[in-house]
Amino acid sequence: MSRHKFPQDRPILVTCALPYANGPCHIAHLRTYVPGDVFVRYLRKLGQEVVFVCGSDTHGTPITVNAEALGITPRELASRYHRHYQEVFRRLNIIFDNYGSTDDPRNHRRTQQIVRTLMERGYVYPKEIEQPYCPRCRRFLPDRYVRGTCPYCGAEARGDECDQGCGRHLEPGELLNPRCAICGTAAEMRRTKHYFLRLSAFEDFLREYLQGLEGTSIARNYALQWVEKGLRDWCITRNIEWGVKFPGEEDLVLYVWVDAPIGYLSSTEEWAEKTGGDWRLFWKGRGRIIHFIGGDIVYHHCIFWPAMLRGSGYNLPWAVVASGMVRVEGKIFSKSRGYVIWVEEDYLEEGLDPDALRYYILSYTGHTKDLDFSWRAYQEKVNKELVGTLGNFLYRVLLFAHRNFGGIPEGLKDDEVKRTIEETIEEILLGLDEYEFKKIADSVLALSAFGNRYFQSHTPWKTLKEDREACSATIYNCLWIARALAVLMSPLMPGKAQELWEQLGEEGKVEEALVAEALSPPMAGRRLGRPRPLFKRASDEEIAPLIERVRERISKAQGS
Structure with a gap:
């Protein structure tokens, strides 16, 4: 097993x-x-x-x-x-x-269907409660239609969550000093019927279930803390028209x-x-x-x-x-305060590499830690890691092989190369076990760094003239590392991995190659595709306007 x-x-x-x-x-x-x-x-x-x-x-x-x-x-x-x-x-x-x-x-x-089943089993029940009502707009004020004061921490809050303070989920009617979020009128409290999920009935079950829940510890531990504080029944209906209708109640929809x-x-x-x-x-x-x-x-x-x-x-x-959560330029992510990067407008429409963004997201920090998106950190990662380490190894090997052999030369498998690829696969499996994607990205980068050292230490530019057989073996093993990288980096950077696969002269889709394929060396005699650098440097001229755009967005949002 x-x-x-x-x-x-x-x-x-x-x-x-x-x-x-x-x-x-x-x-x-x-x-x-x-x-x-x-x-x-x-x-x-x-x-x-x-x-x-x-x-x-x-x-x-x-x-x-x-x-x-x-x-x-x-x-x-x-x-x-x-x-x-x-x-x-x-x-x-x-x-x-x-x-x-x-x-x-x-x-x-x-x-x-699920709500009807919960009702039949006694887990959903009706109850009359007081709800904020706007006399000017003439409607009840659920969730985002109402603002007021959090009853737990005193911060400004919206109807279903203390979004500016303690972050707690708020039940309808809990908000203090409610006012209409649309017109600002002070809300009246009026009685109306709603339906509740008997969440309190699941306390013992949830306590036991969460102890064995797989995944990241922050999910399990946060949830257990809430259960230990005691669970209250949960209002699951709202007085709006848009949504899934509550069975048998045309004037109510289910909470989102x-x-x-x-x-x-x-x-x-x-x-x-x-x-x-x-x-x-x-x-x-x-x-x-x-x-x-x-x-x-x-x-x-x-x-x-x-x-x-x-x-x-x-x-x-x-x-x-x-x-974990996300920060932008060192500050807590906030659309309203301007600390936001829009994926389409700020990245894709600028012609930037989708795989480079995937790599940044995965490799910046551990999955449960806060990720900080900074254009300067992005630039450094692209230039040092993708261009300087991974891209540098792949291009220099493919170019050398293409110029001097035209294809994949003959060679014997080096046990050190095989062992290093096996160690990389083991790190990837450990990363999957732990849901730690930085561990996976780092292991792929480390394999390319090993490839650079292998190429450099075996000096193929010298052995090409002095010992062509030794040179052939070096390049054969370097191309094996490149092939392994194509297979193993494919989930991280699928576009670039396919480009590399084709430069290696391989057929089909690299995404269909199993992890074990990384341990299979390339086929000697196969023609290589035309070598091209996989990654492009992120220049100051490219990054500076993007940094300025964020500054302007923050300034505008904060009215300065």
Whole structure:
């Protein structure tokens, strides 16, 4: 039996937290989607049966508030950003087996089925509560429609979360001094009927379940802290029109955090319909579910979601992989304060390399630590690591081989090269065990650094004249390292790995080559493709305007 967690004999479903279809993709999103994509690509290279799904989160008050301000319908706004995310993911080589939408009829049906089951089993019940109501706008004020004071820390807060202070989830009616977020009028409190999930009934179950939850420790430990403080029943309905209707109540829709995670299930159903697969294998059968999420939504994925699944008879997540937070230029990520990098506007539309951004996200720091995006740090990583180490080794070897041999020369396998590739594979497997993608990226870079040392120490430019057979053996083994790099870096930088694969004269797609292929040396006599540098230096002239753009954005946001 393997001492590593992967591959497994059970099929695996990997999901990424659904991007909220209320605005464009930003740098913080990528802490979830890039590692998720890389993880799935490595699993496939290990022969693991795996399905990868995601979709757009399209309901909730932020979308309705924004749509009203723009004079369009919530569906029009959500559809606009749904297409945006699909395109950005495609350009970044983040490839899902299915990318759905929580507004898809499948999700409406599955959400209502789960809620009905919870009601039948006594886990959902009605209750009259006091809710803030705006007499001027003449409507109840759920979530983003209301602002006020957090009852726990005294900070300015919105209706469902203390977003400026302690970060706690807030139940309807908890906010102190509520006022309408649209017109500013002081809210009145009026009684109205809502429905609650009996979350308190799942306390003992969650305590036991979380002890054995796989994934990152921050997900497990944060959730356990909340359980130990005691859980309160959770209001799961809202007085708005946009969303999934509560069964039998036309004036109520379900809170967005009810139907959003069910989007994982409905996206799996959509995948099954398209491919002939079986969604039940993951949600009712022997399959395992792994969620990749941001650190700010642990509560929803480790408390609410398992309770809903348990109560309605579905499989529970086997692992929750939560990332650290994101900073921009050393400051806490904040769209409102200007500390944001827009992936399309600031990166892709500038013609920058998608694989270089993937590499930065993966290699900057450990997965559970805070990632700081800085244009100068990006420039340094590209120039020192991608160009100076990885790119330098590959280009000098391929160019030397092409000029002096025309193809792959004869040679004997060097045990040191084989051992170093085996050690790299072991590091990658350990990285997958720990969900530590920096460990994986570092191991690939270390293999290229070894290749540089190997090339330099064997002085092929000298042996070419003095001992052509020795020179041939050196280049043969260097090309073996290059081939191994193509196979092993493919999940990290799929575009560049394919370019390298073709320069090596290999056929087909490198993404289809299993990890074990890295231990197979190249075929002597094969013609090489025309060598070209894989990576381009990030110049001061290129980076300076991007730094200035961030400064201007911050200055404008802060009114200075």
